[in-house]
Amino acid sequence: MSEGEQAKPRRRRGRRRGRGGPRPAENNTETPPDADTPPSPATAAKRRVRPRRVPDRMRTVHETSAGGLVIDGLDGPRDSQVAALIGRIDRRGRMLWSLPKGHIEMGETAEQTAIREVAEETGIRGGVLAALGRIDYWFVTDGRRVHKTVHHYLMRFLGGELCDEDLEVAEVAWVPIRELPSRLAYADERRLAERADELIDTLQNDGVDALPPLPPSTPRRRPQTHSRTRHANGSEPGKKNGHGP
Numbered sequence: 739m740s741e742g743e744q745a746k747p748r749r750r751r752g753r754r755r756g757r758g759g760p761r762p763a764e765n766n767t768e769t770p771p772d773a774d775t776p777p778s779p780a781t782a783a784k785r786r787v788r789p790r791r792v793p794d795r796m797r798t799v800h801e802t803s804a805g806g807l808v809i810d811g812l813d814g815p816r817d818s819q820v821a822a823l824i825g826r827i828d829r830r831g832r833m834l835w836s837l838p839k840g841h842i843e844m845g846e847t848a849e850q851t852a853i854r855e856v857a858e859e860t861g862i863r864g865g866v867l868a869a870l871g872r873i874d875y876w877f878v879t880d881g882r883r884v885h886k887t888v889h890h891y892l893m894r895f896l897g898g899e900l901c902d903e904d905l906e907v908a909e910v911a912w913v914p915i916r917e918l919p920s921r922l923a924y925a926d927e928r929r930l931a932e933r934a935d936e937l938i939d940t941l942q943n944d945g946v947d948a949l950p951p952l953p954p955s956t957p958r959r960r961p962q963t964h965s966r967t968r969h970a971n972g973s974e975p976g977k978k979n980g981h982g983p
Contacts, residue, residue, distance in 0.1 A: 796878070796881060796882055796883045797881070797882045798882070798883045798884075799884050799885070799963050800884075800885045801841065801884055801887070801962050801963060802841070802848075802886075802962070803839050803841050803851070803855075803887070803888045803889070804839060804840070804842055804848040804849070804851035804852040804855065804888065804889045805837050805838050805839025805851075805852055805855055805856070805888065805889075805890055805891075806837065806838065806839075806852040806853070806870075806890060806891040806892070806893040807821055807822075807837055807870060807891070807892055807930065807931065808821065808822040808838075808856055808860070808862060808864040808893045808894070808895050809821055809892070809894065809895060809915065809934070809938070810822075812894055812895075812938065812942075813942075816915065816916075816938070819915045819938070820913060820914055820915060821912070821913050821914075821918060822838070822856070822860050822862060822864075822895070822910065822911075822912060822913075823835045823836065823837065823838075823910070823911055823913050823921065823922070824837070824838050824860060824902075824904075824909070824910050825907070825908050825909040825910070825911065826906070826907065826908055827908045833908065833909065834923040835911075835922055835923055836923055836924060836927055837890060837922075837927055838855050838856045838858075838859040838860050839855055839859075839888055839890070840854075840855035840858070841962050842958050842962070843958065843962075844958050844959065844960065844961050845957050845958065846958055847955040847956065847957050847958075848889040848955045849866045849891060849955055852864075852866060852889070852890075852891045852893065853865070853866065853893075856893065857898070858904055859904045859907050859910070860898075860900055860901070860910045861898050861899055861900055861901035861910070862895060862896075862897070862898035862899065862900060863895075863897050864893035864894060864895060865894045865896050866893055866952065867891070867892045867893060867894055867937070867941070867946065867949060868891065868892045868937050868949040868950055868952065869889070869890070869891055869892075869952055869953055870890040870891055870892050870930045870937070871890055871930055871933055872887060872888065872889050872890070873886075873887070873888040873890070873926045873927070874886070874887050874888075875926075884963075889955075890930050891952075892934050892937050892938075915934075915935075915938075918931040918934075919931060937949060
């Protein structure tokens with residue numbers, strides 16, 4: 739061997755590890771999963787598909803009530819006319835004045851319910867003259883959505899004396915008709931009082947025959963739910979209710 743050949747380093751034959759090519763079989767530590775081996779708890783949790791939560795659907799019920807605005811002195815001057823109101827005390831201790839009303843029972847028409855509820859809640863008797871209007875609203879109670887409809891009538895005072903024997907009523911009173919906008923607690927009923935003013939003018943100027951005819955009403959054939967309502971002001975009347983927020 740010459741001196742030039744001794745100075746050149748020897749090349750190693752073969753490829754270096756890590757630069758491509760298949761790894762030796764003994765260095766491959768990954769093994770395919772065994773179908774007979776159960777997955778670990780962590781893997782099973784990832785694979786578990788959570789069921790979609792179906793939101794609870796509230797049951798919707800429909801309730802119908804009726805009541806009336808009873809006026810004493812319809813044949814006299816307007817300044818002497820008074821209306822019968824009922825008062826309930828809310829959770830803040832405030833007296834809230836409203837029109838007497840209640841659920842339409844099975845076999846009753848709306849007019850019959852208005853007469854009965856006025857007698858039960860105020861102690862007086864009234865006769866229906868004309869329809870004032872209808873109040874319609876929604877509320878939620880006991881996991882149900884309740885659609886409430888209340889029919890109101892203009893009524894003439896026929897007799898009796900005011901009394902608050904009804905457990906749901908804290909007080910009853912004759913209120914001058916001019917004070918109704920400031921005494922009634924609910925805007926919907928204040929609008930009914932405005933309608934009553936128009937009907938009273940028609941009654942005094944043109945007579946009872948000039949009043950609009952009563953809408954048709956048929957006896958109720960099914961009982962109602964008689965749910966309890968909690969109004970926006972916090973009051974919670976008993977089984978009979980009907981005034982909207």
